Amino acid sequence: MAGTMQGKVAVISGGSTGVGRAVGAQLAENGAQVVLLARRADRLETAAREMAGPVLTIPTDVSSGDSVRAAFAQVEERFGRVDILVNSAGVARIRAIEETADEDIHACVGTNLLGPIHTIRSAVPLLRAAGGGDILNISSEITLDHMPLMAMYAASKHGLNGFTAAMHKELRGDGIRVALVILGSISDSAFIENFPGEDRQRAAPVWEADGYLTRVGAMKPLPSATVARVMVQLLATPPEVAQDVVHIRPAG
Template identity: 45%
Template sequence: MSQLAGKVVAVTGATSGSGLAVARRFAAEGASVVLLARGPDRLKALVDELGPGAVGVATDVGDPDSVRSAFGAVEERFGKLDVLINNAGLHRPCPFDALSDGDIMAQVRTNLLGPVYTCRAAIPLLRAAGGGDIINTSSEVTIEVFPFESVYRLTKAGLEALGQALNLEFEKEEIRVTTLIQGVALGEGGGSTDWENHGAHSDIVWPRLQEEGTIRRVMGKHGGQTVESVADVHVFIVTRPRGQKLDVIRARSY
């Protein structure tokens, strides 16, 4: 029997990058996977790919009403949740004084408020399952300071603080919260393209990151980990025996 058979797993940002690889891996391990993302067409295509164990729910994680509706659908369909994976993230490298109001709020809504809303909605369903796991995807930017990443960094630092607080608050209910500090991952939507192709600011951001060696450091000598290897880490975390918690894991290229 697959090691996650009977488990219900919700993945935000499920239709691209690491989220897509994670959704595919958990489905392959026998879990029922709830795919949360904004694009209905991509959701439908992924549900068709993964089969009857997958459910797609169009969700804007930065909108509390959208999140409430999505997790209401999870409750109606399954009555519980075993794993929440907060993978959705928005990365907009930009000189600080050039940040627009939209740049700031989009990152705060997706990277920080989104996990606040999803965790809040998921806790009762994790409780109904008798406990479970939350994995929050953070970034190496909280460890090594990069230029042009001010808002992204503060949102990820806030996410790590949220994980610490929830881990303590809900440990007696067997709800484990792990922060996954994830480096660059190559695959669909992965790699350094977020920096290289950043519209109007590419001519500022990309040359400096190359000149200072930032890209070389985060990519590593092997050219980056894969999104599939990141999915392996997620499965490892949620299959730890009860009585063991992995508070923080860093998965990176070297």
């Protein structure tokens, strides 16, 4: 794979930790010019330092249209094109519906659904300028197997699934492949920071009663580097092949 991404510009939302960071590292290793977006500059800098080659970091809040527009204006000025957009930024909350604060709703819907809407809207002209390219939107197994106390996450990721399917149809004629990546659990990302101990403790008996912990919790979570390897392979498939829905999950 070395050098297979040479000359390509790859923008990764949520590129400072977890899956986004692992995809960024592997794309940089394969020669891509990588651009990492996330809110916290310190985490972006740490991630970029560990990647091969020059990596551009742009502190960005994907839930804000203005913040995303400003980020892509920088990308346009610097590179004039985008070949790959990976929407990995995502957050979740464990909440009963009546306890769900406005901030919880805005964080989940803003990051998981509005985020990819904002980034794709800004990226498409630059993907067209590159003559086509790839968009990977990262969704979750929660859209296949629901669990209680995670309704904002489920609703936002379902919205993302629908938006992705529509974008696949809207953009395929222009050589822009849009794929939905449905992920199972990851072992080494920062996602756990979404779930403080007391929330997890409260949720455990509810998830146990639902059967979720037996169905999914018993699986051995995948390292983000393994998931990233599959995603980079996806990006390397011949342009005439569409893999528009891909489910990446532990084998057992």
